[in-house]
Amino acid sequence: MKTLRIIQAGLGAMGSGWFRTIANTPGIETIACVDTNQAALDKLVQAGQIADTHCYTTFADALEHEQADAVLIATPPDLHEPVCVQAAAAGLHILCEKPLADTLEAATRMTLAAEQAGVVLMVAQNRRHNPFIHTLTRLVQAGEYGPPGQVFVTFRQIFTRDSFRDTMAHPLLIDMANHHFDTIRCVLGQEPAGVMGTAWNPAWSRFEGDASAMIVFDYASGLRVVYEGTWHAIDVDMTANGCDWRIECAGGVYACKADVVYAGPKGDSASGSLGSPLQPVPMVEMSHQAGAYLLDEFMTAIREGKSPQTTGRDNLRTLAMVFAAVEAVNSGRRITVDSP
Secondary structure: OOOEEEEEEOOOHHHHHHHHHHHOOOOEEEEEEEOOOHHHHHHHHHOOOOOHHHEEOOHHHHHHHOOOOEEEEOOOHHHHHHHHHHHHHOOOEEEEEOOOOOOHHHHHHHHHHHHHHOOOEEEEOHHHOOHHHHHHHHHHHHOOOOOEEEEEEEEEOEOOOOOHHHHOOOHHHHHHHHHHHHHHHHHHOOOOOEEEEEEEOOOOOOOOOOOEEEEEEEOOOOOEEEEEEEOEOOOOOOOOOOEEEEEEEOOEEEEEEOOEEEEEEOOOHHHOOOOOOOEEOOOOOOOOOHHHHHHHHHHHHHHHOOOOOOEHHHHHHHHHHHHHHHHHHHHOOOEEOOOO
16 A cells, blocks of 8 residues: 655644654655754754755745645644645645644635645544543443533643743633543534633743633533633643543433543432442543544545544534634623534
8 A cells, every 4th residue: 555645844842743653653654844943854854864855944845846645734823724725735635733723714714725625634633532532422422321411521731841832812722622622522422502611820820821711611402511621730630631521411420530431320319329439431442542543544534535533624613612712701701602
């Protein structure tokens, strides 16, 4: 089978991780790198990981000189659109880091450009693809305890490295909660109708914008999802993934702590019983996770014509949640989440 040839645009922290993941994945190779920071390119060259003749400071130059099948976009979000549009016009398939763009309008233009060119546009929502999210999704879809009535998702992490996020107005909501809102969509299989929320920045935060938020999504079914997050916690008692889940249904509860999923039926309130302690459930087994899963799905989409889960079109709904939450925080009002 032909090796998929990738141009990688962006060599920051996320880009460096992608470079390593691609290098360890059969059937795909990075043939060229693009970054406006010459030092980042020089570092790869000095390490013997790529030849300097395949390093560029503009994507246009890379397109002109390289014979590629696809592009991986790992630049800051405000630079995603021009790379995506150029790639689509050149017939290259696109795997783009999240958020897809810095505005919903830009993301919509990117999606249309890819659709009109007939190329794959896939968004790197890697946190969908781990055993606990796949297991929660399986349990909710099976419906043993009935449909969810209220859901609580809690995120606590400490972000420590210098990046473009330091100066964002809403680093948590736009860059990190993007993952969590996407997994909420994945697990529940529903789209919210509206959102309310508040956000703030603790005194010790490294960010200029709000590092913490409390967001409530409401659904036509009556479901409520409460998201509580901070990206600059004082202490963290959670896993690297950073999230706890509690999904309450009429017949019982599904929960996740430290990446382990639990379940249990409700108690008998008339007798004062609180039910049995939640028990661990068998986890979905996965041969690939996170970035490796995404690369496998991306290659399959290109070679077999199968639509990936997180297409640009699908991801517009995740971004609609993100930007509606930002508007709700900024306005202090409930905002309708429009379905793109």
